[in-house]
Amino acid sequence: MSRPIYDEMCAADGTLRPHYQGFSDWLKRTPNEQIAQKREEAERAFHRIGITFAVYGEDAGTERLIPFDLVPRIIPAGEWRILERGLKQRVQALNLFLHDIYHEQNILRSGTIPAEQVLSNTQYRREMQGMDVPGGIYAHIAGVDIVRADEGAYYVLEDNLRVPSGVSYMLENRRMMMRLFPELFATQAIKPVEHYPDLLLENLRGVAPAGEEEPEVAVLTPGAYNSAYFEHAFLAQQMGVELVEGQDLFVQNETLYMRTTRGPRRVHVLYRRVDDDFLDPRAFRSDSMLGVPGLFAAYRAGRVTLANAIGTGVADDKSIYPFVPEMIRFYLTEEPILNNVPTWQLRREEDLRYCLDHLAELVVKEVHGAGGYGMLVGPAASNAERESFRGRIVAQPDKYIAQPTLALSTCPTFTATGLAPRHIDLRPYVLSGKTVNLVPGGLTRVALRQGSLVVNSSQGGGTKDTWVMAH
């Protein structure tokens, strides 16, 4: 861990990076007390607005704030241009891949990706084979996790193509910063993100079943006790569409309706924030109380569009991740713009051997894991933790992948003892419909514990506003 760590604000020799000049000047001339006062104000406001998330495993209904840090993560215009192109390219390829594996399977027949790795993946949904979805789009909303390491190179860490969350924090963080420090925005050219809900709505309407002039969009939530409920409600409100639960919907003649005070009303596009397994007790898990009986039949009949589509999980699975650069070459005949993190697939014997020999240097992740659970950060783990993890890997090597421990970039962050560097990542949200779009920026998550590399909110992560500079 003695490698130099890239800091977003200052170069290794301590000089300020130019895109942080404006912020740094402001920080210098703003008294500490005033900043402390604004921090408290932010916390109170977040509580009052109710931007909370439920924490699993604690008392039912426990709500916590995700800590918000006032120092923004700033991305210079030139870097963003590359990120934007790279993200669009990547998500385009992933959508083409999804279409392909549920239709002709050219990429499997060409041998680019081993067929059994896709077809026997638990996230591969046979029910989707041969079914056409509007525009061939599967991942309408993608949250791509990006980190920066080494001398500042960007890497894609993960493609979240199921029900990625966090975009409400991106929007609320910006609103909070503008409310607390309007002067920062008045004196610098920071690209706006507030139009995300408009883009999202337009995107969702654009994938409605053909022939619908005025498609009705609704957001499907598992309910008020879901950890991301705030976000579901927030997005529905911002888009001006209904927030529905399974009990509000029913299917008749392969058509989806919601129960309204004026009788049944048809729904054309369902932005669902419920996992595949729970969507329809008739087609998937029969014990699901969250879904709508008959929804899958309506979907197959092309009477309703689901965003994201069913069966996208196979493309963001960690066992498929290593093949994304190949997908880009295969479908787009372009070179990938964004780097993948080198990945050892422990299902391969030589990768497994290497990993077991270098466990103290690597990060090992469960193939289907999410939320920062079920992973081993080699350098940070104790001997005992490593040995217990070693046992799990040896027992089921195909459940794991390994990656080098990246020295994630840091950004100055307010801590109990003043400003200190903390590791960060970035999740931009890529919207695919008639076109591919994203707002400049995304959600920056920060690991608040000193030295920690885990940014997940469930494990002590916080968030920051993310600025993309206009010039």
Add this chain to the structure above:
Amino acid sequence: MLCRTANDLYWMARHIERAENTARLLDVTYRMSLLPYEAIAPGLAWAEPWAVPLITSGLATSFYERFGELSAEAVLRFMILDASNPSSIYCCLRFARESARSVRGAITSEMYEDLNSAWLEMRGYDYDRIQATGVSEFLEWVKMRSHLFRGVTFGTMLRDEAYHFNRLGTHIERADNTARILDVKYHTLLPSADDVGGAVDYYQWSALLRSVSGFESYRKIYSDVITPRRVAELLILRRDMPRSLHSCMSFIHQTLEVLCDDSSREIERSSGELFARLHYGKTDDIIKFGLHEYLMEFLDRISVLGGEINRYFLVPTY
């Protein structure tokens, strides 16, 4: 609008209104209990003023099951803080806030923030803190929170369906409450309608009027001693008295006229009928019919109306 949303809006409003009514009831009870004992005729039910809020809210049975014995502290704990009493102020604010949370999209952010901060503050209260703050101070706070919420609703909310279901909940709860308060006074507390004019009676009537913010209005309108007949008129038939049954039904009927379409005309018709009885009713006829009987019938009818609203708008079975 989604039926579930309408249902949440309706109950959000009902729970806030209920919290306020409970606070009012406890407040006058508390004041009564501070009077020297001689001022209260021994032997009357009123000698135990703390039983009144329990009887009025129909919670006496569940109270005695839990506490066994009547005391100021037990009633205050039960009616304010008890998480197992769904009508306690604590539960009302919790339910209202939960409803608001699940319909955030249908209300303004000011409304949600207002309810949320009321709930966060409520969670900070226990019995000791209420005693330290002062019981009246605390109850005043509850009333003010309700006023504030109504003001925020009135001042920020689009006059759409969401607004109407919200108003519907408020007025159905309020009508129910006014009818109950009046009935308890007549039926349970007063031995005979002739037993009026004494000092005890004065305090009872003024307490009842105060619990519905009617004391000052009574003075303004009648400039005379308080008589049961006039109180009944004020709280049942006066159209300028905001907590009278007439005012509540007027709101309810107007709202249903907006909400009902051809398939739900029957609901509008029954609310219209109930409203007409109040609008064209006469105090003398009510007294002749028997106030208790009149109020019981009203409570039955409004509960039937509530059931119809429920079946058609809030929890449909198709």
